[in-house]
Amino acid sequence: MRTLGLSLTLGLTALLAACSFSLTLPLPDQTLKVPAMADTQGQVVYPAQALTFPAPGGVVKGVRVEGTLEASQSLTLTLALYARTQDPENDPDCLALRDFTQTYAYACPMGPEDEKVGEATFTASRAASLALSGQNLTQGVQQGRLWLGMMASGLPAGQLELTFKKLKAIVSVGL
Helix, strand or coil: CHHHHHHHHHHHHHHHHHCCEEEEEECCCEEEEECCCCECCCEEEEECCCEECCCCCCCEEEEEEEEEEEEEEEEEEEEEEEEECCCHHHCCCCEEEECCCCEEEEEEECCCCCEEEEEEEEEEEEEEEEEEECHHHHHHHHHCEEEEEEECECCCCCCEEEEEEEEEEEEEECC
16 A cells, blocks of 8 residues: 555656746846945845736746846946846835936835845956846746846946846746
8 A cells, every 4th residue: 555655646746747847938138227326225226117028828836047247337246136026116115216307226125025036246347147046036937027126335436237138037837
């Protein structure tokens, strides 16, 4: 009887594994304008517009996002990267960052909607490799919409542009 139970458990595990697969989903580039500040002062800076793309469908079990983060100038620092699925425009705790004509970003205090999903380390360079993962990324890919933001200190003087480029989500889909 024990052998039958073990065989049944192993058979179900193999069946469920067979019902899962991975796919690669290209994501659009996204630019984040960071205002002239030396430190984000414990705030996460998110772009005003979400990263949007077609949702993969099915049940997304996990996501890993890979790509490059490019800066408008050479940097020597590490940026903490965050993801959220809630629009910062609708979060009363987030502060709109504006130029003369439009809101270009939001500065949000750390809250339950914000999840650290990785880091980008620049070593006297303008580009850093990305390998991001987390529950908010998984939910955002499932929904086809998310915001990627950053928190840092030691930022250069003047406005900085960061562009998430060549992003691809490696998505595990299944039961």
